[in-house]
Amino acid sequence: MKKTCPKCGRTSYSAYEEGTWICPHCGADMRNAGAESTAITECFWCEERMMKTNNNMYVCPSCGWRY
Ligand SMILES: [Zn+2]
Ligand SMILES: [Zn+2]
Structure with a gap:
Protein backbone atom coordinates (compact mmCIF):
# COMPACT_ATOMS: atom_id res chain seq x y z
CA MET A 1 0.00 0.00 0.00
CA SER A 37 -2.94 2.35 -6.27
CA THR A 38 -6.72 2.00 -6.52
CA ALA A 39 -9.43 4.33 -7.76
CA ILE A 40 -11.90 3.50 -5.01
CA THR A 41 -11.05 2.01 -1.66
CA GLU A 42 -14.14 2.64 0.39
CA CYS A 43 -17.81 1.98 -0.21
CA PHE A 44 -19.83 5.04 -1.11
CA TRP A 45 -22.70 3.91 1.12
CA CYS A 46 -21.23 2.38 4.24
CA GLU A 47 -17.51 3.25 3.95
CA GLU A 48 -16.53 -0.38 4.18
CA ARG A 49 -13.31 -1.28 2.41
CA MET A 50 -14.02 -2.30 -1.16
CA MET A 51 -12.81 -5.65 -2.42
CA LYS A 52 -11.51 -5.95 -5.96
CA THR A 53 -12.99 -8.81 -7.91
CA ASN A 54 -11.18 -10.66 -10.66
CA ASN A 55 -13.18 -8.96 -13.41
CA ASN A 56 -11.99 -5.47 -12.49
CA MET A 57 -15.07 -4.63 -10.43
CA TYR A 58 -15.10 -3.46 -6.86
CA VAL A 59 -17.61 -4.92 -4.48
CA CYS A 60 -18.44 -3.93 -0.93
CA PRO A 61 -18.31 -6.96 1.38
CA SER A 62 -20.73 -5.27 3.77
CA CYS A 63 -23.63 -4.04 1.61
CA GLY A 64 -22.84 -5.63 -1.75
CA TRP A 65 -22.51 -2.37 -3.64
CA ARG A 66 -20.63 -2.81 -6.92
CA TYR A 67 -18.63 -0.25 -8.78
ZN1 LIG B 1 3.37 13.99 6.12
ZN1 LIG C 1 -21.03 -0.88 1.46
Whole structure:
Protein backbone atom coordinates (compact mmCIF):
# COMPACT_ATOMS: atom_id res chain seq x y z
CA MET A 1 0.00 0.00 0.00
CA LYS A 2 1.19 3.46 -0.86
CA LYS A 3 -0.31 6.70 0.35
CA THR A 4 0.41 10.34 -0.12
CA CYS A 5 0.35 12.45 3.01
CA PRO A 6 -2.30 15.18 2.75
CA LYS A 7 -0.24 17.42 4.98
CA CYS A 8 3.31 17.28 3.64
CA GLY A 9 2.66 15.65 0.27
CA ARG A 10 5.28 12.93 0.68
CA THR A 11 4.56 9.27 0.09
CA SER A 12 4.86 6.48 2.57
CA TYR A 13 4.54 2.73 2.29
CA SER A 14 2.85 0.44 4.73
CA ALA A 15 1.64 -3.11 4.98
CA TYR A 16 -1.21 -2.02 7.20
CA GLU A 17 -4.61 -2.28 5.60
CA GLU A 18 -6.57 -0.81 8.49
CA GLY A 19 -6.08 1.25 11.56
CA THR A 20 -3.84 4.20 12.18
CA TRP A 21 -1.37 5.24 9.53
CA ILE A 22 1.00 7.93 10.74
CA CYS A 23 3.10 9.84 8.24
CA PRO A 24 6.79 9.06 8.95
CA HIS A 25 7.80 12.47 7.67
CA CYS A 26 5.55 14.87 9.54
CA GLY A 27 3.51 12.70 11.89
CA ALA A 28 0.13 13.48 10.33
CA ASP A 29 -2.69 10.96 10.61
CA MET A 30 -3.05 9.50 7.11
CA ARG A 31 -5.80 7.05 7.96
CA ASN A 32 -8.27 8.88 5.76
CA ALA A 33 -5.88 9.65 2.95
CA GLY A 34 -6.64 7.86 -0.26
CA ALA A 35 -4.44 5.09 -1.53
CA GLU A 36 -2.82 5.83 -4.86
CA SER A 37 -2.94 2.35 -6.27
CA THR A 38 -6.72 2.00 -6.52
CA ALA A 39 -9.43 4.33 -7.76
CA ILE A 40 -11.90 3.50 -5.01
CA THR A 41 -11.05 2.01 -1.66
CA GLU A 42 -14.14 2.64 0.39
CA CYS A 43 -17.81 1.98 -0.21
CA PHE A 44 -19.83 5.04 -1.11
CA TRP A 45 -22.70 3.91 1.12
CA CYS A 46 -21.23 2.38 4.24
CA GLU A 47 -17.51 3.25 3.95
CA GLU A 48 -16.53 -0.38 4.18
CA ARG A 49 -13.31 -1.28 2.41
CA MET A 50 -14.02 -2.30 -1.16
CA MET A 51 -12.81 -5.65 -2.42
CA LYS A 52 -11.51 -5.95 -5.96
CA THR A 53 -12.99 -8.81 -7.91
CA ASN A 54 -11.18 -10.66 -10.66
CA ASN A 55 -13.18 -8.96 -13.41
CA ASN A 56 -11.99 -5.47 -12.49
CA MET A 57 -15.07 -4.63 -10.43
CA TYR A 58 -15.10 -3.46 -6.86
CA VAL A 59 -17.61 -4.92 -4.48
CA CYS A 60 -18.44 -3.93 -0.93
CA PRO A 61 -18.31 -6.96 1.38
CA SER A 62 -20.73 -5.27 3.77
CA CYS A 63 -23.63 -4.04 1.61
CA GLY A 64 -22.84 -5.63 -1.75
CA TRP A 65 -22.51 -2.37 -3.64
CA ARG A 66 -20.63 -2.81 -6.92
CA TYR A 67 -18.63 -0.25 -8.78
ZN1 LIG B 1 3.37 13.99 6.12
ZN1 LIG C 1 -21.03 -0.88 1.46
